[in-house]
Amino acid sequence: EVQLVESGGGLVQPGRSLRLSCAASGFTFDDYAMHWVRQVPGKGLEWVSGITWNRVTIGYADSVKGRFTISRDNAKNSLYLQLNSLRPEDTALYYCTKGTSGYYFDYWGQGTQVTVSS
Amino acid sequence: SYVLTQPPSVSVAPGQTAGITCGGDNIGSGTVHWYQQKPGQAPVLVVYDDRDRPSGIPERFSGSNSGNTATLSISRVEAGDEADYYCQVWDSATDHRVFGGGTRLTVL
Numbered sequence: 226e227v228q229l230v231e232s233g234g235g236l237v238q239p240g241r242s243l244r245l246s247c248a249a250s251g252f253t254f255d256d257y258a259m260h261w262v263r264q265v266p267g268k269g270l271e272w273v274s275g276i277t278w279n280r281v282t283i284g285y286a287d288s289v290k291g292r293f294t295i296s297r298d299n300a301k302n303s304l305y306l307q308l309n310s311l312r313p314e315d316t317a318l319y320y321c322t323k324g325t326s327g328y329y330f331d332y333w334g335q336g337t338q339v340t341v342s343s
Numbered sequence: 344s345y346v347l348t349q350p351p352s353v354s355v356a357p358g359q360t361a362g363i364t365c366g367g368d369n370i371g372s373g374t375v376h377w378y379q380q381k382p383g384q385a386p387v388l389v390v391y392d393d394r395d396r397p398s399g400i401p402e403r404f405s406g407s408n409s410g411n412t413a414t415l416s417i418s419r420v421e422a423g424d425e426a427d428y429y430c431q432v433w434d435s436a437t438d439h440r441v442f443g444g445g446t447r448l449t450v451l
Contacts, residue, residue: 260440270378270386270429272440284438287344320385327392328433328440329376333385 227251227332229321234337237311245337247304247321252332255299258282258324261306263317264336271317274306275324289315311341345434347443354449355420363446365413365430373432375413377406380445381426389428390415417448425450 233245247259260275274285274295283295294307304321318338322330348366355361365375374393378386388397390406393413403418417424430443 262440262442269445270380270431270442272442275440282438286439325391327374327376329388329391329431330378330386330440331388331391331397333387335385 227323229323229332229334231319231321231334231337234319234339236340236342238343239312239341241311243308243311243339245306245308245319245321245339247334249302249304249321249323252323254302255279259297259304260322260324260330261295261304262320262322262330262333263315263339264320265317273319276304308339311339313341315339316341344437344439345432345441347430347432347441349428349430349443349446351444352447352449354451355417356451357420357422359420361417361420361424361448363415363417363428363430363448365415365443366411367413367432368411370411370413370432371409373435375406375408376431377404377415378429378431379424379426380429386429420448420450422450424448 228250230248258277261273276283276295292310296305318336320336321334323332377390379389380386389400389404393408394406405416407414427445429445
């Protein structure tokens, strides 16, 4: 059974940093791209960032480029998202998702909440 | 950046067929994927590659994609289908994944 478990969210002041983690199990982690998708409470889904299995291709939404950094440790079956220079508009539930060759997401974690507020 | 447009809401009576549209410039030239999200839960993939269903998704869920519009159809709608539905594509120009704004399906 595929499982994606996010952690690391919390309440943080504007301008500060946070590191999110996603522990993956139930599939061969280093065979797949992984992504982060976020959702502002009561709003829609927004793709944030993605990384291929071999880290060769990394992408970011324009809204986070230059502030967020995605990474992965295939030996630990883990995905990460470093959030720097956080803004109130980054407040959202952050989901870890498993990518596919077809550019969609077939499994999602339950999310970790990030709240940026003074 | 590529934009996907969905109606904010769709209402349908139980047993009827619901159609949720997703509009985008020449969206039919690519593939569209659909997710269902119930309150307090993570999204679930219900249709991928325009019309394929993951294991465990009922045959009542189907999709089509042509021209500037993709459609998710849910036949014989049940109360349990009430949820938000999102379409998603891959924007080859930017290598970004793009979501539509979402459609709330209400079962009357």
